[in-house]
Amino acid sequence: MVAPIQHEALAEHIEAILRNPEAMKDERLRRRLSEGGRKLGITLEDSGATLRRVGYAHFQSALARTGIEAGVFAVLEAELDRQFTNGELAEKTGVDPKLSKRLLRYFQSQDIVSQPSVDGYRTNNVTRVLGSSGYGTSLLFFVKVMAPAVMAIPDFLKKQGYKDPNGVTPGAFHLGHRTDMHPFAWREGRPSVFDVVDFENDLARGATSSTPLFVDVGGATGSQCVAFRRRYSNLVGRVILQDVPQVVEQVMAHPLDGFENIEVEAQNFLTPETVKGGRAYYFRNVLHEWPDEKVVEILVNVKTSMADESVILIDEAVLSERGCPWRAAQQDMEILAAFSAYERTEAEWRSLVEDAGLMVRDVRKYTEEYEDTVIVVGLT
Ligand SMILES: C[S@@+](CC[C@H](N)C(=O)[O-])C[C@H]1O[C@@H](n2cnc3c(N)ncnc32)[C@H](O)[C@@H]1O
Numbered sequence: 001m002v003a004p005i006q007h008e009a010l011a012e013h014i015e016a017i018l019r020n021p022e023a024m025k026d027e028r029l030r031r032r033l034s035e036g037g038r039k040l041g042i043t044l045e046d047s048g049a050t051l052r053r054v055g056y057a058h059f060q061s062a063l064a065r066t067g068i069e070a071g072v073f074a075v076l077e078a079e080l081d082r083q084f085t086n087g088e089l090a091e092k093t094g095v096d097p098k099l100s101k102r103l104l105r106y107f108q109s110q111d112i113v114s115q116p117s118v119d120g121y122r123t124n125n126v127t128r129v130l131g132s133s134g135y136g137t138s139l140l141f142f143v144k145v146m147a148p149a150v151m152a153i154p155d156f157l158k159k160q161g162y163k164d165p166n167g168v169t170p171g172a173f174h175l176g177h178r179t180d181m182h183p184f185a186w187r188e189g190r191p192s193v194f195d196v197v198d199f200e201n202d203l204a205r206g207a208t209s210s211t212p213l214f215v216d217v218g219g220a221t222g223s224q225c226v227a228f229r230r231r232y233s234n235l236v237g238r239v240i241l242q243d244v245p246q247v248v249e250q251v252m253a254h255p256l257d258g259f260e261n262i263e264v265e266a267q268n269f270l271t272p273e274t275v276k277g278g279r280a281y282y283f284r285n286v287l288h289e290w291p292d293e294k295v296v297e298i299l300v301n302v303k304t305s306m307a308d309e310s311v312i313l314i315d316e317a318v319l320s321e322r323g324c325p326w327r328a329a330q331q332d333m334e335i336l337a338a339f340s341a342y343e344r345t346e347a348e349w350r351s352l353v354e355d356a357g358l359m360v361r362d363v364r365k366y367t368e369e370y371e372d373t374v375i376v377v378g379l380t
Pocket of ligand 1: 219244268286
């Protein structure tokens, strides 16, 4: 039986965690409390707070962008253990002190920076993310590239008569940016296929130097090929990056660090796959841009070159039917905005694989928040 809730004691415990968040070492518990706290905040909020949380959601991203571009977070982040006065921050960033104080007031109210004293500001876990060059660049991309597309979703869907926009162009991205340019997707650094597929023992058995081990189809810059070579530096066999000719040219002109012993090939996946008998044909965040009938066509094009030991690895979000986490559901809206496409559920993926005359051998999820998953597909 669950003991009656001691609300007062619970509030004190929460306040104690907030005073010393670093003490929370257990990762599973940390996630549970973080997600529980988020839901609790929503469940207990009053109607005015609901209105502002939902209606003002874009304030936070717009002002975070300002803080990144003005260099506020980078300055704070450079000296983790020190408090800065508003005057110091204004001087280092070149922001007018009056404006700087207003921005800092807003940032502390959103827990983006900490304010331990009246005129003292310091970095916290959020500042550390926004102040780092990698995440900061991703955030700028979200705000500058994705936000206009996302804000165009309502008009786009209304115009569509609220039909699911499978492959429709122009999409929300084009409306929001007033362009007919093709949008590109991106990824933040997070766990990967290599955490759930054991290439060494499952896929590379008996391979020789001429065996195509890893064919990264629509692999863009080839970051996954580089990651493969780094992770499996002992494996013999070919690693091949395939993409459209323009991308291939760019990769050859400006290869990533560590881009060694990797072949690059212009290959249109809407035509039959040219590499025969590959051990793994890898598609990461490629198929989710395409409508159902094209996905089936692309899979059939690979099937023509597969051998018994070949697999297709579909590395995509696989959305839960119930209780889909917010990051994954939000990514579905991003894909809607960018490509008029959709993130699929397991049943939807299985149906496409079957339509291509292939078999799902395994489904391995490797992130909880995004529901990143590898679907292992074979001939039988
Ligand atoms: C969203 S990116 C995914 C990149 C990469 N797999 C990753 O996870 O970083 C989609 C890639 O598919 C490529 N692509 C689009 N159409 C293609 C086609 N018909 N044949 C081959 N590649 C194509 C694009 O050039 C782009 O690099």
